[in-house]
Amino acid sequence: MSTIAAHRSDSAVTQPLHILDEVFGYNAFRGQQAAIVEHVTGGGDALVLMPTGGGKSLCYQVPAIARHRRGQGVAVVVSPLIALMHDQVGALEEVGVHAAFLNSTLSLEEAQHVEREMMSGRLTLLYAAPERVTTPRFLAQVDSLHQRGLLSLFAIDEAHCVSQWGHDFRAEYLALNVLHERYADVPRIALTATADEHTRADIIERLQLQDARVFISSFDRPNIRYLIVEKDNPRTQLLRFIRDEHEGEAGIVYCQSRKKVEETAAWLNDEGISALPYHAGLDAAVRQRHQDRFLREEGLVMVATIAFGMGIDKPDVRFVAHLDLPKNIESYYQETGRAGRDGLPAEAWMAYGLADVVNQRRMIDDGTAGEEFKRVQRGKLDALLALAETHECRRVRLLEYFGEHYGEPAPAAGPSQDGRSLLGGQGAHGVPTPGAGCGNCDNCLNPPATWDATEAARKLLSCIYRFQQHGGGFGPRAFGAGHLIDVLRGKRTDKVAQYHHESLSTFGIGADLSEQQWRSVLRQLVALGHVVAEGEFNTLGLTDSARTVLRGGVSLQLRVATETKRGRGAKAKATGKATGRAAPVDLDADALQRFQALKSWRFEVAREHNLPAYIVFNDATLAEMARVHPGSLAELSEISGVGAKKLEAYGAEILRVLER
Incomplete structure (x- = not known):
């Protein structure tokens, strides 16, 4: 290590907590994040299971920044998701962290520029797909970085994709064991939001993480309300749900078939709800255009197959609805977890019927997989059916599937903190009594007969x-x-x-x-x-x-199957909050006016920078600005989510907006 690097490694600027505050604008880690960041920054391997919206990205981004500032070079982030790469890089550049991606959207000249930045060690994080990471050309470049001491860590996102037992197996992930074989001294962190015992064991074996420390956060998403109804004219049920509870808000509606996706999106538009279809059969340019609109515009509903969603980092999705039964609890949990990533109230609604059960069982039985795999998949489907049919607390059942007892610490080889989201917080959520219901699912709110x-x-x-x-x-x-x-x-x-x-x-x-x-x-x-x-x-x-x-x-x-019918007043009373279209928290009239002014300003900034609005600032941060009404840059810097780079770039403008 050079003298300069050695000096910097002793400086406060390389300390994770300082980076969290300076770069991201948060003054404390949540749950297991501090332990994970310390372990990986120190060179240890880790397997991290943390729910969607729990702050997984910070678990590798902060160590990458710390190790880069110590002169340890570039972190390579393996991700299968182009949309996530774009969003993560955009967000990092917004807070002053030099990051880039290598994928098929780049021209030859753009890709060569990124490679030069990587090889120079100037990049802090590089995002790439697994099939690119394991090519001879890319590995030769990584070899060079490694030999020069400029390879800081590997982060393997969506690590469940390596497992045949997982809900989204991808064969290209199997080749990632080369990272341990060639770079055994470089720390690796594998991350996923969902993995049962079979899948965890597979991840550890296939990625050779036997010596890694395992961190399992609570799977609980207390801000999400779970609602499951028996199908009885499901389109009408969906329309009533959206109009009564989420009119004008962003949401995702999942359907099993491409045809049903297109028909449902067209029908919602006919009913006056702005909706877009998304499935793998659409032209790639159409899919990209629809995804970009969903990320950048407010109040759109995306109707999609499971081809849409993994890695979508939009924090203000207020509901996820299923018009068809998912294939297992992992899929259900992953998909519903795309709601409420900002920690504010959100809902997961599903309608299902006998035909759904029959269709899912037939898909398993008619598949080409071996009998042992089919047996496991039938067991997973049975667990989801038990969740749908239970007359007890749905959250309790959901967490039990992942080996967690509601109200008790999550099972973990590492520390047992809850790992909640940093992005806006998840609101007040007291520790419940073990064995009690959650008070935030349909069965708890309206116990079925x-x-x-x-x-x-x-x-x-x-x-x-x-x-x-x-x-x-x-x-x-x-x-x-x-x-x-x-x-x-x-x-x-x-x-x-x-x-x-x-x-x-x-x-x-x-x-x-x-x-x-x-x-x-x-x-x-x-x-x-x-x-x-x-x-x-x-x-x-x-x-x-x-x-x-x-x-x-x-x-x-x-x-006794009965559909819960609630209006806006019922939701507001149950959550203690308004429906969320005006502001994510209760604000008085003056603060609400400031919030709307800030949103208008954010829209213009996001359009100018070609970024989703939430990357500039999320709603929770804007609402806090509106509520606190800071009068100086120093006061503004105390708002959660305002880091040094954003304070420098936007601070004066924000103060002007607040004083209008």
């Missing part, structure tokens, strides 16, 4: 059994949900007459329940694993566990 459905379940299972025993002169046959319910309710349809099912002992024994009630019972029996729907026509069959129910060996308490 349950009923003893044992006898109804036995009637339904018995009817399926009768179908299998004889088909009314046509031999043993299996039938679907619609015909089953017709027979139970005693409806004399053409199909009933065709198969002489009016002669079955189960014909009409369920006339006391409505079609909707029987569909709810059937869906829950499928979720519980007593009934399976098979084949192209979703015909119903019994599992081994159904025998126990038929024999009266088990009592079934099922939920």
Whole structure:
């Protein structure tokens, strides 16, 4: 190390807490961030599991800045996401950190310029995709940096992509073990928001992180309210949800198919809600244009397949809605986690029905994977169904899946702090009593009624059994949900007459329940694993566990499925906040006027710099400025999120805006 570098390494400017304050404008780390940053800055390897919005990026950005200031060169950040690279680099340059990316959006001249900056050691962070990082050309450049002592660390983002058990496996991640093999003395930090036990073990093995320290933060996102409803005209349900709760706010609506994405986006626009479609079948230029609009404009709704979202750093997404059931809890958690990254109130809404369950099971069964993989995927789907059908606290169930008991410290090999977001904070959230409900999900706010459905379940299972025993002169046959319910309710349809099912002992024994009630019972029996729907026509069959129910060996308490209907007043009362369209926190009339003036100023700055507005300042920071009403640069510097570079660049303008 040079004399200058050695001198700088002793300086306060290389201390992580100083960097956090000077560069990012925050005066304290949250949760496990301090321990992670200290460990990686000191040269240690780490595996970090931290929820979306929990501040993962700072866990490698602060060490990268510290090590660069000590003369240790460039940090290479491996990311599969072009959108994230652009946003992260833009945000870093805004706070005075020299960063760049190498991806397909650059011209040859631009890429060569970035490579020169990298090879000189002037860059602090370089973002690149895994397939580029493992090319011979790139590795040769990294070899040169390493030999000259200018390779500070590797950060592997979205590390779950390396695992076949993860929800977003990418084969190109498997080649990243070369980083340990070639650069064993360079610290590596792998980060992900979701990974169950199988996936964690895979990450450690495939990235050779056996000696890494593992940090597992709480998976709880207390600012997100979880709402799950039974499908009953889902478009109408979605429209009511958006209009009653989130009109004029940014949100994401996930659909399973490309066709449904386009139809839903067009329908929302027809209903007066600004919406854009996004899926892998669209032209790349269209996808990029829609994504850029979503990031830069306020109040847009993105209707998308899962092709959209991973790495999207937009903090003010106020809701995520699912019109179709995700394939597992990891996907659900990852997708819902894109709401409320700023820590302010947000909602995760999902509508699902029996067809969703059947379709997901068929996708698993018809896949080309091995039986062991299918078995694991069926278990993951069952866990998601249990979350959807539970009449207990949804947050408790969700956290239990990740091995965490609500109200207790997260399981971790490292410190057990909660790792909440630095970006605006997550608001007041007291430590709950273990075993208690969260008070911020639909089941806690409006506890669902349950009923003893044992006898109804036995009637339904018995009817399926009768179908299998004889088909009314046509031999043993299996039938679907619609015909089953017709027979139970005693409806004399053409199909009933065709198969002489009016002669079955189960014909009409369920006339006391409505079609909707029987569909709810059937869906829950499928979720519980007593009934399976098979084949192209979703015909119903019994599992081994159904025998126990038929024999009266088990009592079934099922939920009475009712959709929660709340208006704006209900939401405001439940959260203690307004709906959020005017400001993310309660402000008096004068402060609200200042907040709107600041947002108008931010819009112009963002447009001039070609950046999403939240990269200039997020809403929470602007709201704090409006509330505090600082009168000097010194007072402005005390606002969370105002670092030295932004204070220098924008401080005087902000003070002028506040005084208008």
